[in-house]
Amino acid sequence: MTKKEYADFLLPNVTHTKEEYEQMYQKRNLDKSAIVTRFAPSPTGFVHLGSLFTSFVSRRFATQTNGVCLLRIEDTDTKRTVENGIEEIIESLKNYGIVFDEGAISETEEVGAYGPYIQSKRKDIYSAFAKYLIENDLAYPCFMTESELEEIRKKQEDIKARIGIYGVYAKFRNISIEEAKERIDKGEKYIIRFKSPGNFENKVTVNDAIRGSLEFPENDLDIVIIKSDGLPTYHFAHLVDDHLMGVTHVIRADEWLSSLPIHIQLFDTFGYDRPIYAHLSPLTKKEGNTIRKLSKRKDPELAVSYYHEEGIPNEAVKIYIMTIANSNFEEWQIAKPNKDYNDFVLSFDKVSTSGSLFDLEKLTSISKEYLSKISAEALYNDTLKYTEEFDRDFYDLLTKYKDYTIKVLNIEREIERPRKDIESYKAVKREISYMYDELFDKDTTTYEHKDFYSKELLNYYIDNVYDENDDKQTWFSKIKEMCSKFGFTEDTKEYKKNPENYKGSVAHVCEIIRVCVTHRVMTPDLYEILKLLGKDRIKERIEKFDI
RNA sequence: GGCCGGUUGGUGAAAUGGUUAACACACACGCCUUUCACGCGUGCAUUCACGGGUUCAAAUCCCGUACCGGUCACCA
Numbered sequence: 099m100t101k102k103e104y105a106d107f108l109l110p111n112v113t114h115t116k117e118e119y120e121q122m123y124q125k126r127n128l129d130k131s132a133i134v135t136r137f138a139p140s141p142t143g144f145v146h147l148g149s150l151f152t153s154f155v156s157r158r159f160a161t162q163t164n165g166v167c168l169l170r171i172e173d174t175d176t177k178r179t180v181e182n183g184i185e186e187i188i189e190s191l192k193n194y195g196i197v198f199d200e201g202a203i204s205e206t207e208e209v210g211a212y213g214p215y216i217q218s219k220r221k222d223i224y225s226a227f228a229k230y231l232i233e234n235d236l237a238y239p240c241f242m243t244e245s246e247l248e249e250i251r252k253k254q255e256d257i258k259a260r261i262g263i264y265g266v267y268a269k270f271r272n273i274s275i276e277e278a279k280e281r282i283d284k285g286e287k288y289i290i291r292f293k294s295p296g297n298f299e300n301k302v303t304v305n306d307a308i309r310g311s312l313e314f315p316e317n318d319l320d321i322v323i324i325k326s327d328g329l330p331t332y333h334f335a336h337l338v339d340d341h342l343m344g345v346t347h348v349i350r351a352d353e354w355l356s357s358l359p360i361h362i363q364l365f366d367t368f369g370y371d372r373p374i375y376a377h378l379s380p381l382t383k384k385e386g387n388t389i390r391k392l393s394k395r396k397d398p399e400l401a402v403s404y405y406h407e408e409g410i411p412n413e414a415v416k417i418y419i420m421t422i423a424n425s426n427f428e429e430w431q432i433a434k435p436n437k438d439y440n441d442f443v444l445s446f447d448k449v450s451t452s453g454s455l456f457d458l459e460k461l462t463s464i465s466k467e468y469l470s471k472i473s474a475e476a477l478y479n480d481t482l483k484y485t486e487e488f489d490r491d492f493y494d495l496l497t498k499y500k501d502y503t504i505k506v507l508n509i510e511r512e513i514e515r516p517r518k519d520i521e522s523y524k525a526v527k528r529e530i531s532y533m534y535d536e537l538f539d540k541d542t543t544t545y546e547h548k549d550f551y552s553k554e555l556l557n558y559y560i561d562n563v564y565d566e567n568d569d570k571q572t573w574f575s576k577i578k579e580m581c582s583k584f585g586f587t588e589d590t591k592e593y594k595k596n597p598e599n600y601k602g603s604v605a606h607v608c609e610i611i612r613v614c615v616t617h618r619v620m621t622p623d624l625y626e627i628l629k630l631l632g633k634d635r636i637k638e639r640i641e642k643f644d645i
Numbered sequence: 646g647g648c649c650g651g652u653u654g655g656u657g658a659a660a661u662g663g664u665u666a667a668c669a670c671a672c673a674c675g676c677c678u679u680u681c682a683c684g685c686g687u688g689c690a691u692u693c694a695c696g697g698g699u700u701c702a703a704a705u706c707c708c709g710u711a712c713c714g715g716u717c718a719c720c721a
Contacts, residue, residue, distance in 0.1 A: 140721055175720050240719095247718085260647055261717055289719050298648095315648065325719040332721050356649055356716035379651080380714075421669080425658055428669055450658075452651050452714095460657060460670050470683090515683045574679045590679085608680035624680050 105232040116230040132165035141183025145190040169201030224330040239288040290324035307376040307446040317359035352377040409523030414465035466518040474508035484523035
C-alpha cells in the first residue's frame with residue numbers, strides 16, 4: 099500500500115486534492131495595505147459583549163483599509179451548535195451596524211467567492227488537506243480510547259510531566275500502515291493527529307500586532323486535526339480556512355495566545371505565509387464592590403442582549419467600544435466634536451494589552467451624552483420601539499400622547515448645552531412619568547416634607563399669579579414678586595448672606611411648586627413643565643398636594 | 646503543575662529612559678445662573694503590585710516574588 103493509497107483508505111470519498119483546492123481559491127485582488135479579516139464565531143445562540151468587541155474591531159480595520167471582513171461560522175462542534183444560532187449572530191451584529199462583506203447571511207445562504215463559509219460544509223476541504231499530511235508522513239491515525247487518554251493524563255500529572263500527546267506518549271505516531279489497516283478493519287475508531295516536528299526545547303518568536311514580539315517553546319504536541327466525526331478541530335480549520343480565504347489579519351481573543359505555537363507550526367509546515375495575529379484582551383466586568391474578572395461564558399450580563407433590554411442605545415455601546423479599543427479615541431472626539439466617530443482611524447498599537455474592566459458608569463455617561471444630542475422626535479421613536487418590546491403600558495401612553503410627549507422630551511433639548519438626564523430608553527419613563535396623570539396619580543415617590551412648603555403659597559400662586567399666557571420672563575418676575583408676601587426673598591445671594599431673615603429664596607419657592615407638581619426636587623425647566631401641564635392640572639395637583 | 650500574558654488613582658487609561666505621572670468617567674467642594682439642569686473651576690496616585698539590579702536618570706530595561714487572567718480536550 100502506497101502512502102497515497104493509505105491516505106485514501108483513511109479518508110475515503112474526498113473529491114479534490116489540496117492542490118486543486120489551492121487552485122480554486124485565488125489570491126484576492128486588493129491593495130497591498132488592505133486588511134482581510136474575519137469574525138469566526140460558533141453558533142451557540144449567545145452573542146457576548148466580547149464578540150461584539152472583536153467583530154467591531156475586525157470590521158473597522160477592514161473598512162479603513164478598503165479590505166474585507168468576512169463571517170465564518172465555526173460549527174465543527176456539533177454539540178454546541180444551536181438552531182438559528184447563525185441568524186442570531188447576524189441579527190445582533192447588524193443592530194450595531196456590523197455587516198460582513200462575505201460569509202453566511204442566513205442558515206442556508208451565503209455570499210462571497212471564498213466559501214463555503216460554514217465549516218460543516220467544508221469537510222471535504224479539510225480532508226484533502228489532512229490527506230496531504232498523511233501522504234507526506236506528517237499525520238497519522240490514532241486509536242487511543244478516551245480512557246487511555248485519561249490514563250496518560252493522570253500519569254503525567256503524577257510524575258509532573260507536561261500534559262499532552264508527545265514523545266513516548268504518542269503511541270501511534272509511528273504505527274505501520276499494515277497495523278493501522280488491521281485495526282481499522284477490525285472496526286477500531288480513530289482520529290487523525292498531526293505529527294508535530296517541534297521540539298519543546300526550541301523557541302519560536304511571533305510578532306503580535308497588539309502585543310509585539312512573543313516567545314514560546316515550539317509545539318511538540320501531536321494535536322488532533324480530524325475528529326472521529328470527520329470534522330476538523332479549530333487549529334486545523336484555522337489553517338485551512340484562513341489560508342484559503344486569504345485572511346491577512348487574524349483578530350481574535352487572547353485565549354488563543356497559548357495555541358499560537360500550534361498555529362504557526364501548521365502554517366510553516368504547509369509553507370504558507372503566516373497571517374498577522376492580533377490578540378485582543380478580554381473584556382471583564384465589575385460585580386458589586388468586588389473587582390474580579392468574570393467568566394465570559396457563565397456571566398449572562400455580558401450578553402449583548404442585556405444592553406438591548408436595558409435600553410442603552412446601540413450607538414452609545416459602539417462609541418464605548420471605540421473608547422476601549424483605542425484609548426486615544428476620546429481625546430480625538432473632544433478635539434473634533436463635529437466628526438463622526440466612524441472617521442476615527444483605529445490602530446493596533448493603541449489597543450490595550452491588559453484586560454479592561456467593563457465600566458458601566460462610563461457607558462452610562464456616553465449614553466447620556468448621546469441621548470441629549472438626538473432630537474426629541476428621534477428619542478420618542480426609539481423609546482416607543484423600546485417600550486413596545488419591554489413596557490407595554492408605557493408604550494400605550496406614549497402612543498396616546500404622542501405630540502405631548504415629544505414636547506415634554508424637547509424641554510431643554512434644542513439648546514447649545516442640552517440636559518443630560520436620560521441614560522437609556524428605559525429611563526425615559528422614570529424621568530418624565532410625572533407628566534402623565536395616569537402615572538402621577540399612582541406615583542409613590544416619597545419626597546421630603548420641608549418646613550417652608552406652604553399650601554397657602556401654592557393656592558395663592560395658582561389663583562392670583564399663574565397665567566398660562568405669560569412668557570418665561572414674565573412668569574419668573576411674577577414668582578419673584580410674590581416672594582416677599584410669604585417671607586421669601588427674591589434675591590438668592592441675599593438669602594445666602596442672611597438666611598435667618600427669610601423662610602427661603604426664590605429658589606425655594608420654585609422648589610415648592612416643583613415638588614407639588616412633580617414630587618421631585620430635580621426636574622427640567624419648571625416654566626416649561628407648568629406650561630405643558632396647563633392651569634387645570636396644576637390646580638388639581640395643588641389640591642391633592644399632601645403637605 | 647508546565648507554558649504564556651497582565652499588574653499605573655474609586656474606574657477606564659496615557660506616558661515605550663529625562664522637568665510638577667496626560668485625559669475621560671465618578672466623587673467632593675466652589676463658581677456661574679431668574680428655578681432645575683447644563684457649563685466652568687478646583688481638589689482627588691509624594692507615585693506607577695512588591696523586592697533587588699542596570700543607569701547621571703526607570704512607571705518605562707533586567708532578575709526574582711506576589712497576585713490576577715488565559716491555556717494545557719476528538720470545545721471553539
